[in-house]
Amino acid sequence: DQQVKQNSPSLSVQEGRxxxxxxxxxxxxxxxxxxxxxxxxxxxxxxxxxxxxKDKNEDGRFTVFLNKSAKHLSLHIVPSQPGxxxxxxxxxxxTGGYQKVTFGTxxxxxxxx
Amino acid sequence: GAGVSQxxxxxxxxxxxxxxxxxxxxxxxxALYWYRQxxxxxxxxxxYFQGNSAPDKSGLPSDRFSAERTGGSVSTLTIQRTxxxxxxxxxxxxxxVAGSPKNTEAFFGQGTxxxxx
Numbered sequence: 574d575q576q577v578k579q580n581s582p583s584l585s586v587q588e589g590r591x592x593x594x595x596x597x598x599x600x601x602x603x604x605x606x607x608x609x610x611x612x613x614x615x616x617x618x619x620x621x622x623x624x625x626x627k628d629k630n631e632d633g634r635f636t637v638f639l640n641k642s643a644k645h646l647s648l649h650i651v652p653s654q655p656g657x658x659x660x661x662x663x664x665x666x667x668t669g670g671y672q673k674v675t676f677g678t679x680x681x682x683x684x685x686x
Numbered sequence: 687g688a689g690v691s692q693x694x695x696x697x698x699x700x701x702x703x704x705x706x707x708x709x710x711x712x713x714x715x716x717a718l719y720w721y722r723q724x725x726x727x728x729x730x731x732x733x734y735f736q737g738n739s740a741p742d743k744s745g746l747p748s749d750r751f752s753a754e755r756t757g758g759s760v761s762t763l764t765i766q767r768t769x770x771x772x773x774x775x776x777x778x779x780x781x782x783v784a785g786s787p788k789n790t791e792a793f794f795g796q797g798t799x800x801x802x803x
Contacts, residue, residue, distance in 0.1 A: 579728070605790050616690070616777055616794030617729070662729055666790045672783050673742055674792055676721065678728025 576600045577665050579677035587685050592650040594680050596663030599644065603665035603675075608637060608648050611660045611679070620661070621648070653684045688712075690795035692778050698801045699768055707763040707798045711780030718761050719781075719792060720745075720753060724774040732776075735761060736783065768802045775799050 578597045586592045594608075604625045609617035623630040623637045623646070630637050636649045650657055663677040691710040699705050711718050720732040731745040735755045746752070750768075755761040765772055775797040782789035 582728075607791065609792075609794075614796075616779075616796050618794070619791050622791065664792070672717075672790070673734050674717075674719070674781065674790055676729045676731065678730075 575678075576603075577663055577675050577677040579661075579663055579680050581680050582678075583681040583683070585683045585685060586653045588655055589652045592648075592653045592657065592682055592684065594648040594650075594661050594663075594682065596646045596648075596677055597644060598646075598665050600665070600667060600675075601644070602667050602669045604668040605666040606637070606639060606646050607664040607666075607674070608635075609662040609664060609676075611662065617660075617662055650682075653682075655684050655686050658682055658684045690778055690780050690793050692776075692795035692798050694798060695796060696799045696801075698803060701770060701802055702767055704764065704766045705768055705800065707765075707776050707778075707800070709761045709763070709778030709780075709795060711759060711761070711778070712793055713759075715780035715782055715793075716758065717781045717783040717792075718755060719779045720761070720763050721777045721779070722774040723777065723797075727774075729777070732763070765800075768800075770802045773800055773802045 607622040608620045610620045611617040639646045660679045660681045662679045666674050693708045718735040733753045734742040737758045750766045753763045777797045779792040779794045781792040
């Protein structure tokens with residue numbers, strides 16, 4: 574039962590263009606969402622987050638959008654840079670129970686110079 | 687320590703042997719997660735600890751896998767009678783689970799690359 578889904582395993586974007594990474598979730602008890610970035614041979618690192626009471630959070634070139642009615646969030650990177658090439662994981666926290674964080678399976682982004 | 691520490695960083699073992707992977711979380715973090723990433727695959731959840739208890743073990747792939755956490759700190763993941771399909775990078779993460787949602791942010795270790803030959 575995959576509660577956090579990243580349906581695109583990979584994405585290629587030209588340098589300077591916008592990268593849009595998508596994430597869908599099924600659990601209505603999720604109240605906080607996070608994006609992580611992972612380079613090869615390293616552990617994932619936190620990138621940006623958004624509370625369920627908001628619909629947008631921006632940090633420099635990175636913006637996360639949340640559509641609660643659609644149970645969908647997206648990460649926008651603009652302009653994309655070659656150094657952004659990595660695997661991006663979407664994650665969500667369950668406000669019920671033990672507040673566990675569930676991760677998606679990741680999307681590999683390649684930014685082409 | 688300053689971050690999540692995992693040991694060993696690399697482990698090569700023969701099929702059928704047992705292995706133990708260690709995770710030292712950030713001091714004071716009550717939540718601890720184990721994940722694994724097989725070659726070309728996504729992040730696969732294994733087990734979640736809150737303190738010393740494991741309220742969610744649903745990701746452990748078989749009874750050959752077990753994990754424990756002592757003193758609310760160090761955790762060990764044990765794989766018995768390893769198989770070739772166990773080869774993967776095993777990642778540990780920890781987070782505060784109290785107060786504001788910001789405490790949810792999980793910090794990952796560098797991972798242990800396990801190769802079963």
